[in-house]
Amino acid sequence: MLKPATAPPSLLLCLLFLSIAPSFSVGxxxxxxxxxxxxxxxxxxxxxxxxxxxxxxxSNDLPKPWFFLNKASPLDAVQLxxxxxxxxxxSLPAQLPAFCSKANLICFPDLSPSLEKxxxxxxxxxxxxxxxxxxxxxxxxxxxxxxxxxxxxxxPVDAFRRYSRxxxxxxxxxxxxxxxxNVVDQSFTTYGTAATGGTGDFKNYNDNSNVxxxxxxxxxxxxxxxxxxxxxxxxxxxxxxxxxTSYGKNGNGAENDFTSYGNNSNVVGSNFKNYGETAxxxxxxxxxxxxxxxxxxxxxxxxxxxxNAATETFTNYRDQSNVGDDSFQSYAKGSNAATxxxxxxxxxxxxxxxxxxxxxxxxxxLTVGFKIYGVNNTxxxxxxxxxxxxxxxxxxSSSSSTASLAAEKAGAxxxxxxxxxxxxxxxxxxxMLRTGTVMPMPDIKDKMPKRSFLPRVLLxxxxxxxxxxxxxxKIFHAADDSKMAGLMADSLGECERASSPGETKRCVxxxxxxxxxxxxVLGRNVGVRTTENTQGSGGNILIGSVKGINGGxxxxxxxxxxxxxxxxxxxxxxxxxxxxxxxxxxDPKTKDKIxxxxxxxxxxxxTWSPGHGAFIALGSGPGKIEVCHWIFENDMxxxxxx
Numbered sequence: 001m002l003k004p005a006t007a008p009p010s011l012l013l014c015l016l017f018l019s020i021a022p023s024f025s026v027g028x029x030x031x032x033x034x035x036x037x038x039x040x041x042x043x044x045x046x047x048x049x050x051x052x053x054x055x056x057x058x059s060n061d062l063p064k065p066w067f068f069l070n071k072a073s074p075l076d077a078v079q080l081x082x083x084x085x086x087x088x089x090x091s092l093p094a095q096l097p098a099f100c101s102k103a104n105l106i107c108f109p110d111l112s113p114s115l116e117k118x119x120x121x122x123x124x125x126x127x128x129x130x131x132x133x134x135x136x137x138x139x140x141x142x143x144x145x146x147x148x149x150x151x152x153x154x155x156p157v158d159a160f161r162r163y164s165r166x167x168x169x170x171x172x173x174x175x176x177x178x179x180x181x182n183v184v185d186q187s188f189t190t191y192g193t194a195a196t197g198g199t200g201d202f203k204n205y206n207d208n209s210n211v212x213x214x215x216x217x218x219x220x221x222x223x224x225x226x227x228x229x230x231x232x233x234x235x236x237x238x239x240x241x242x243x244x245t246s247y248g249k250n251g252n253g254a255e256n257d258f259t260s261y262g263n264n265s266n267v268v269g270s271n272f273k274n275y276g277e278t279a280x281x282x283x284x285x286x287x288x289x290x291x292x293x294x295x296x297x298x299x300x301x302x303x304x305x306x307x308n309a310a311t312e313t314f315t316n317y318r319d320q321s322n323v324g325d326d327s328f329q330s331y332a333k334g335s336n337a338a339t340x341x342x343x344x345x346x347x348x349x350x351x352x353x354x355x356x357x358x359x360x361x362x363x364x365x366l367t368v369g370f371k372i373y374g375v376n377n378t379x380x381x382x383x384x385x386x387x388x389x390x391x392x393x394x395x396x397s398s399s400s401s402t403a404s405l406a407a408e409k410a411g412a413x414x415x416x417x418x419x420x421x422x423x424x425x426x427x428x429x430x431x432m433l434r435t436g437t438v439m440p441m442p443d444i445k446d447k448m449p450k451r452s453f454l455p456r457v458l459l460x461x462x463x464x465x466x467x468x469x470x471x472x473x474k475i476f477h478a479a480d481d482s483k484m485a486g487l488m489a490d491s492l493g494e495c496e497r498a499s500s501p502g503e504t505k506r507c508v509x510x511x512x513x514x515x516x517x518x519x520x521v522l523g524r525n526v527g528v529r530t531t532e533n534t535q536g537s538g539g540n541i542l543i544g545s546v547k548g549i550n551g552g553x554x555x556x557x558x559x560x561x562x563x564x565x566x567x568x569x570x571x572x573x574x575x576x577x578x579x580x581x582x583x584x585x586x587d588p589k590t591k592d593k594i595x596x597x598x599x600x601x602x603x604x605x606x607t608w609s610p611g612h613g614a615f616i617a618l619g620s621g622p623g624k625i626e627v628c629h630w631i632f633e634n635d636m637x638x639x640x641x642x
Contacts, residue, residue: 046073046080046455050511057515059524060641067530068636071568072511073455074104080455087461092475104452105566108157108185108484110477124149132160139167146172151179154449158186165190169197177205178212183449183564184240185483187215196224204232210447211564212240212268213483221249229257237265238447241486244272251279261289262296269297278306286314296324305333312340319344326354333358337365345370422617428628429618430601433581437543438588441536446633451568456510459567464509466492476566484566491563494571501607505573507563514570518558518638521574527641529582531631532596536585544584544593549642554579554603558638559631577604580639600637601628 042048050072054064075083079102086092092099100107124146135144144164150156156178164170172192178184184206192200200220206212212234220226234242242262248254254276262268270290276282282304290296296318304310310332318324332338338360345354360366425440432439454462463471469489478484495507504521508514518526529549549555557580560572578600585595606623608614614627631637 044077046075053512057519062527065528068528071453073452084458096477106155106449106451132163135163137165139170141169143171146174147176149177150181154182156181156184160188160191163191164195165193167195171199173201175203180208182210184209184212188219190218192220192223194222195226198226200228202230207235210238212237214242216247217245219247223251223254225253227255230261231259233261235263237268241269244275246274248279249277253281255283257285258289259287263291266294272300272303274302276304276307280308282310284312286317288316291319293321296321299327300331302330304335307335310338314342314345317345328359329357331359332363333361335363339367342370422613427614427617430626430628433546438540441541443537444630444632445534445537448562453511454509454567456512459510487564491565503573507571509567509569517572521558522640525641526638528636528638529598530636531598534633535594540588542586542588544586546583549580549639560636578602598631599628601626
């Protein structure tokens with residue numbers, strides 16, 4: 001009996017290639033910025049699959065967007081099959097480093113305890129990614145210095161556990177620590193416990209960092225006469241959190257000085273919990289804390305309970321900041337002979353809120369003074385005796401109207417309100433998009449860590465909901481209190497929140513999902529745009545030729561903005577009643593073209609908050625003006641093809 005002829009494997013591979021080659025060759029034309037096929041491109045990669053999906057779902061023959069396709073997963077066919085199988089078997093956590101590397105994800109490294117032994121003074125310079133455990137324990141005297149530690153690193157993870165424990169007269173100096181770092185996870189746990197004397201000095205700590213995560217837990221507990229100083233801490237930082245928990249507990253004569261802490265930062269939160277609990281004669285100074293910040297959030301919860309003869313001084317606290325919130329709950333509860341001085345507190349440009357709840361409750365001989373104190377504050381269950389108020393502004397209506405009037409005058413005159421956190425050029429009026437206009441351009445650079453989409457076939461195998469955050473933390477090796485766990489929880493919460501009135505939204509982690517969402521809102525005849533590069537950022541630009549999409553008529557778009565997640569995740573939402581423009585951006589001195597920008601103008605601002613930065617910068621208020629802004633690097637806007 002004759003067997004049917006079987007083609008050799010090489011021939012089958014060729015036939016498979018030929019069967020998909022036509023669609024691939026057409027789709028790949030836009031894979032590179034030049035429009036030519038890139039060397040090494042294969043029809044079996046996740047990127048090639050995305051290109052074919054684009055051609056299937058989008059009805060026009062416009063060039064494929066290079067910036068969109070470059071976000072495709074770098075996985076080849078073998079890698080995709082391997083990791084998909086691991087996901088089916090719930091075995092991805094065991095291969096996380098390889099998965100993160102091959103798929104271009106962000107994953108914090110797993111640090112093992114350091115076994116290094118140091119007997120004398122140590123000067124660490126240009127040092128990164130270490131776990132310091134039992135370091136400096138029982139040291140007598142001496143100085144350990146950390147300079148240029150994890151500077152400029154991406155996703156640095158550093159842990160200091162049981163550092164300088166039981167030491168006597170031992171000094172620790174942290175200078176230029178994690179400057180210019182991106183997505184930082186650093187923790188100090190049981191640092192300086194039971195130490196006598198000595199100092200911990202933090203200077204230029206996490207300055208200019210992006211999304212810092214800093215945790216001080218059981219820091220200087222039971223110490224005696226030890227001084228801690230935070231100077232130049234998280235200055236110019238962007239969107240992070242700092243936590244101080246059980247700091248200085250049971251300490252004696254401890255002094256903590258917070259100077260230039262979080263100044264000029266953007267959306268940074270500080271949390272103080274069980275801080276200075278049952279401490280004796282503690283002195284805490286908050287000087288120039290959170291000044292010029294944008295939406296700072298400071299929470300003092302169960303701060304200084306049961307303390308004796310503590311002195312707290314808040315000077316130039318949150319001065320000239322924009323909005324923001326401070327919460328003082330169970331502050332100095334049950335303390336004895338405590339003194340709290342609030343001087344020049346909360347003199348924000350655009351008022352935020354301060355909540356004082358159960359402040360000084362059950363305290364004995366408490367003395368509290370408020371001088372030059374801001375507005376819009378609440379006092380509940382507050383100790384009535386021993387409290388003095390001087391120059392306290394509680395007339396929120398007059399202050400608000402004054403600020404509103406100032407904003408309107410500034411907008412009418414074309415002058416910028418004196419608030420550094422409404423960056424020049426971040427918002428502008430539609431009339432500015434005219435050939436020959438010279439205008440400031442904000443920093444449009446993408447400050448997120450570089451990541452790629454996951455292929456949809458793999459993405460569908462991973463959990464994505466707050467109800468399954470435990471599974472996600474297991475997959476990505478994220479401890480409950482880690483920065484990664486917090487980032488995932490925040491992004492999931494934003495994705496799951498209810499839509500705003502008239503908004504349609506979806507979070508997407510694959511290119512295929514983004515295409516599907518855009519076409520579901522706008523139809524299949526769509527195009528996607530972004531600003532070509534970042535040139536012109538932070539300086540003046542000259543507007544060249546301008547083109548209005550859809551003839552400059554009011555249209556609808558889908559805007560997509562990045563969220564922080566291990567893989568590339570976008571928050572996409574429909575934006576009705578907008579006008580979208582493309583504009584050549586020129587150097588104002590040479591008149592050379594340096595960029596090609598995409599701007600979106602929101603025609604209907606009636607549902608925006610009166611405190612929105614656009615109204616602070618431009619004057620006016622909700623529904624009274626249109627507001628325009630550039631599409632930043634790696635953000636994008638979809639419209640009907642033009």
